Amino acid sequence: MSKPTRNTPAKLRRPLLTGLVVALATLSFALPSQARETLRIGYQKSSTLITLLKAQGTLDKTLAQQNIDVSWHEFPSGLPLLEALNVGNVDISADVADTVPIFAQAAQAKLTYFAQEAPSPSAQAIVVHKDSSLQQLSDLKGKKVAVTKAAGSHYLLIAALNKAGLQFSDIQPAYLSPADGRAAFENNKVDAWVTWEPFLTSAQRQLPTRTLADGDGLASYKRYYLTSTSYAKTHPQVLKVVYDQLYKTGSWIKTNPRDAAQVLSPLWGNLGVETVESANTHRSYQVQPVKIDQLGEQQKIADAFFAAGLLPKTVDAKDVGIWRP
Template sequence: MSNTRRYAGALIALSLSVAALTGCVSRGQDTATADAPALVSNEDLSTVTLNVGDQKGGTEALLKASGQLDGTAYQVAFSTFTSGPPQVEAATAGQIDFAVTGNTPPVFGVAANARIKIVSAYSNNASGDQILVPANSTLTSFADLRGKKIAVGKGSSAHGHVLLQLQKAGLTDKDVQLVFLQPADAGTAFAAAQVDAWAIWDPYTAITQVQTGAKTLTTAEGVANGYGFGIASQQALDDPKKNTALQDLVVRLAKASAWAKDNPAVWAADYSAAVGIDPKAGELAQGRSQRPAIALDAAVIDSEQKLYDAFVESGSIPGGNEFADFVDTRYADAIGSAT
């Protein structure tokens, strides 16, 4: 099999999603943090199933590899998505209870008054979020993309990265041609030279670099905040049993993230197997894209508000909402005790 076919196959495999969950949903106006219901006992969780949105090599793979999915008092059912925006949609519709996304999908959720809350935060230096150009490209800086086509997932962390790079370069989205494509389609367009650059995140970044020799035009390090966020549906947070199970899950996820940081080689191998990619790509991705749990504090919230404002300025979303109004820190003490 040719490298091109293997590359396309890897991207397609990574992009399997629950299509039924990605349509438009009706949104409420739950913008204030409600009082959390009292926690229940583990014995009361035997009939609970948490529906968790995931991306290939994400939450499920990490929890399993670290052993943190063992011994839960509740069941966990995972659904695979291509990116964060449809996860926010699904959580708003009550079709999933929880998901971990990049820094931008919650911003779009806030703008749309999505019925979600941001309940946990994760840190990364954003070096795996990159803008790639083909191996034979003569472009050498982001400013060289003026008038060029950039493939990017709308509402994804890569979309936010592009807007911030435009700001840094003194440009606007009118100075480039944004081609909104999900990762598999974007990868195909990139390989066929139908776009000049691709804004993308790991593991797609690593797969493309290893299999096609794509060059890094720039990374998001020092430009975007690199945060990830745990989002929970308002319905789940209002349910005493699911709320209790969610607290346990985010604690387990924090412990799993710490385990991955302490066992990078083991995690990279498990990750590569879970995603079904070249171990070299898995090692490259996980060497720069781990996200340990951090406090959901004022600095994190302020950074996200700045990202929200950048999207408002670009005309991508309406203004008027505050990111802080969609933050719920009910699990902060439990997560802090686990890290």
């Protein structure tokens, strides 16, 4: 009877090892590869916190740890930004004025709020030339007023006119972007201009102006951060990262106003650091969750625009998604 040789166990191990290698290879092909994604962020020049995050690279670095890249897309104002969000050209919108989501809702956009900034009523105003004959809001009747369509300042103008016993139809609106509005105002093509920060402080420091009214008692001027309803459902972890970074940046800008102004100055057309710092004092930058039962002023805004004939239909301000951290 022959004895078993010493190399028998090795012979047995070879097919076992080969089978194990094949099994592991098969498993590795079966597991989904973690492909990099890209978060597309739309913003405007007045999107201060997002602008700081972009400049400092903070958000890019944090999301890179989750295999997510960031692409940045600048828009001239809030309405075209939310239009881009609605058609899927961006994934999230940096802060836009409270009026903008109302217009987007009227266009059947499926929006989800994921953050807001506390009210900043003095961050927008109606200005006239210092030597203008216009002394009070009622003097705007029949005058040409530069305003950006669907901006927060658009609602401020409506509210101010109503306070003076006037309707929006009592003036001649000139719908212009902030840059074009400034040019028209500076060249006396319009009688008044309604704008917001940092354009407001820039004009007040560089031009002889007088303020007819700001938002105090008229328009609280909240700014909202939004995403599509579908993105909120599929990427809640990304929204949490963005929310946390916005909150930290809002706190940082208030405790480091000069440092923030020095970063923002070249990004805001080389506005003077003192001008930027002054403009930022009018914004709260206090990032908060959005609550459905706190959208009362949104409904008030929607009703005012509809009454002025500027919306094609009534809008239910609460007919939106709410994401909370």
